[in-house]
Amino acid sequence: xxxxxxxxxxxxxxxxxxxxxxxxxxxxxxxxxxxxxxxxxxxxxxxxxxxxxxxxxxxxxxxxxxxxxxxxxxxxxxxxxxxxxxxxxxxxxxxxxxxxxxxxxxxxxxxxxxxxxxxxxxxxxxxxxxxxxxxxxxxxxxxxxxxxxxxxxxxxxxxxxxxxxxxxxxxxxxxxxxxxxxxxxxxxxxxxxxxxxxxxxxxxxxxxxxxxxxxxxxxxxxxxxxxxxxxxxxxxxxxxxxxxxxxxxxxxxxxxxxxxxxxxxxxxxxxxxxxxxxxxxxxxxxxxxxxxxxxxxxxxxxxxxxxxxxxxxxxxxxxxxxxxxxxxxxxxxxxxxxxxxxxxxxxxxxxxxxxxxxxxxxxxxxxxxxxxxxxxxxxxxxxxxxxxxxxxxxxxxxxxxxxxxxxxxxxxxxxxxxxxxxxxxxxxxxxxxxxxxxxxxxxxxxxxxxxxxxxxxxxxxxxxxxxxxxxxxxxxxxxxxxxxxxxxxxxxxxxxxxxxxxxxxxxxxxxxxxxxxx
RNA sequence: CCGCCUCUAGCUCAAUGGCAGAGCAGUGGACUCUUAAUCCAUUGGUUCUGGGUUCGAAUCCCAGGGGGCGGACCA
Numbered sequence: 001x002x003x004x005x006x007x008x009x010x011x012x013x014x015x016x017x018x019x020x021x022x023x024x025x026x027x028x029x030x031x032x033x034x035x036x037x038x039x040x041x042x043x044x045x046x047x048x049x050x051x052x053x054x055x056x057x058x059x060x061x062x063x064x065x066x067x068x069x070x071x072x073x074x075x076x077x078x079x080x081x082x083x084x085x086x087x088x089x090x091x092x093x094x095x096x097x098x099x100x101x102x103x104x105x106x107x108x109x110x111x112x113x114x115x116x117x118x119x120x121x122x123x124x125x126x127x128x129x130x131x132x133x134x135x136x137x138x139x140x141x142x143x144x145x146x147x148x149x150x151x152x153x154x155x156x157x158x159x160x161x162x163x164x165x166x167x168x169x170x171x172x173x174x175x176x177x178x179x180x181x182x183x184x185x186x187x188x189x190x191x192x193x194x195x196x197x198x199x200x201x202x203x204x205x206x207x208x209x210x211x212x213x214x215x216x217x218x219x220x221x222x223x224x225x226x227x228x229x230x231x232x233x234x235x236x237x238x239x240x241x242x243x244x245x246x247x248x249x250x251x252x253x254x255x256x257x258x259x260x261x262x263x264x265x266x267x268x269x270x271x272x273x274x275x276x277x278x279x280x281x282x283x284x285x286x287x288x289x290x291x292x293x294x295x296x297x298x299x300x301x302x303x304x305x306x307x308x309x310x311x312x313x314x315x316x317x318x319x320x321x322x323x324x325x326x327x328x329x330x331x332x333x334x335x336x337x338x339x340x341x342x343x344x345x346x347x348x349x350x351x352x353x354x355x356x357x358x359x360x361x362x363x364x365x366x367x368x369x370x371x372x373x374x375x376x377x378x379x380x381x382x383x384x385x386x387x388x389x390x391x392x393x394x395x396x397x398x399x400x401x402x403x404x405x406x407x408x409x410x411x412x413x414x415x416x417x418x419x420x421x422x423x424x425x426x427x428x429x430x431x432x433x434x435x436x437x438x439x440x441x442x443x444x445x446x447x448x449x450x451x452x453x454x455x456x457x458x459x460x461x462x463x464x465x466x467x468x469x470x471x472x473x474x475x476x477x478x479x480x481x482x483x484x485x486x487x488x489x490x491x492x493x494x495x496x497x498x499x500x501x502x503x504x505x506x507x508x509x510x511x512x513x514x515x516x517x518x
Numbered sequence: 519c520c521g522c523c524u525c526u527a528g529c530u531c532a533a534u535g536g537c538a539g540a541g542c543a544g545u546g547g548a549c550u551c552u553u554a555a556u557c558c559a560u561u562g563g564u565u566c567u568g569g570g571u572u573c574g575a576a577u578c579c580c581a582g583g584g585g586g587c588g589g590a591c592c593a
Contacts, residue, residue, distance in 0.1 A: 027527065027528070027544090027561085027562045027563080028527090028528045028562095029528095029562095030544080030545090030561080030562075031528065031543080031544060031562095032528090034544075034545085073551090088553070088554075088555090089555095090551095090552045090553060090554095090555045090556090091549085091552090091555090092548095092549055092550065092551080092552060092555075092556085093548075093549035093550060094549080094550045095549090095550040095551070095552075096550095096552090097551080097552045097553065097555080099553070108552085108553070110551080110552090112550065113550075114550080128543095128544090129543070142551050142552075142553090143551050144551065144552080144553080146551085146552085146553065148551095162528080163528050163529080163543060163544075164528090164529080164543080165528075165529045165530085165543090166528090166529035166530050166541090166542055166543075167529085167542065167543075167554065168529095168530080168541090168542065168554045169529070169530040169531085169541095169542080169554095170529085170530085171529070171530090172529090172530070173525090173529090173530095173585080174585065174586065175525090175584065175585045175586085176529090176585095178585095183529095187529090229593065230592085230593065231592070231593075232591090232592080274592075274593090276591065276592045277590080277591050277592060279587095279588090279592090280586095280587080282592070383593095387593095407593095425593075432593055435593065463592080486593095488593090501586095511584090511585085512583095512584070512585090514584080
């Protein structure tokens, strides 16, 4: 960006005099001009402000671990070379204390003019907050006991041209935090922690799944038809094929093709895209983990859901106990299972069931403040009652089970009730985290369900699906009984990190583009 | 798409109709055990943008823009 910036962005003529000797003023432009001049000065004195590499002996956390019992006022013979960003500086005449930080930790640099020499001391003095440095020296502890590197050489690894945000308050403007995530990560400990937790969760999932014999696969993002969920897709275009394509809204249909192919246990952790609203719980692109297990049913899948998430919490934050809305909840406790029709019935005070006449259900819905669209089938009305009256009161992890057939076109009919499916959704803290079912594998029934979807779509329900002929062809080869699961990884990360907005666990959330040059 | 809130120095925030300020960062100076170092001095503003009301607008009004929250939409 800076390369194409306007002349007054940074190098304001008022801030650099013709002889280059003095810089007046302050503000961002003057600050950048001053630092850029420092880069030029270094180059003209033969020092490269952006060198190619640095040999580091240790990460900072390793050093802190190695010297956890160092006595105040002692010097060791442990010689190290470390690198990091200058976060704080305390200059007291012929001593300078710098705090640098790398990925693992922070450490204090003890820079004595007597040790590093006059020239070295001047170059350390000329460092700015934000610069990257590599130093070598021995490990010591100050009189107050602060673990430090007694620096005898210091090289600039990268000059920062732009000043850091406030060293104490950090960045709090959410707009800036999300647009300039790099700055957020530099100055906000919480931001770094949230993404460490997210990584730990995903890595824990991969380990658990590998241990249970699942194979990780990758399936297409570009779809000819966006199937596997009810959602509006993003539309794109392929030039050579000259055809409209959709970004995937689910992983489901390709993964089940692999079960047909005999892979037995597969999973994918991948980005999916839904062209819908943005909120604290929704980002247009988000990460879904889906798995499919041959010979399993929905009960097996609920069990693995509990294992995955409980283990992830343990791995990411060291405990399975979460604070949700002020309540301690232990994920290791069994998760309650409640039928959707029972929850909805309790909420409205009278039995609801998808076998009931549509008009009766519509009446119950309306008298409970739930408006009903003309094209909704009975099961859809029940789901709406559930969402309006039950969803928000769920705090602890709860499996809501037995969704009506008409809202579950890919799930298998319940073995004891032809109006319901063997499907569940996991809710925690009012948010849907997961969805799974015994997979429908009868190709003729699947065709009939697809045709109902298509008919509903043609009748004006834009989110409904279409008939996926290739998927039906796959099913005709025979898919073993299969349990399937989808987990919203972003929402699991929110839960375990204890944050209320999905933007706290998505590095670069979708935002409107910025207007002017920053 | 609708409602409410918000936008002031690089960052964090004051100023509520009457001279646009502080802390941090920056600059100059002092200091060989500081750690949000301290002390002295000091630079820095399109108060988001455009209109309007007023003797006078950061402040009030209108329109627009960004963001947040809630709703709508939406597994």
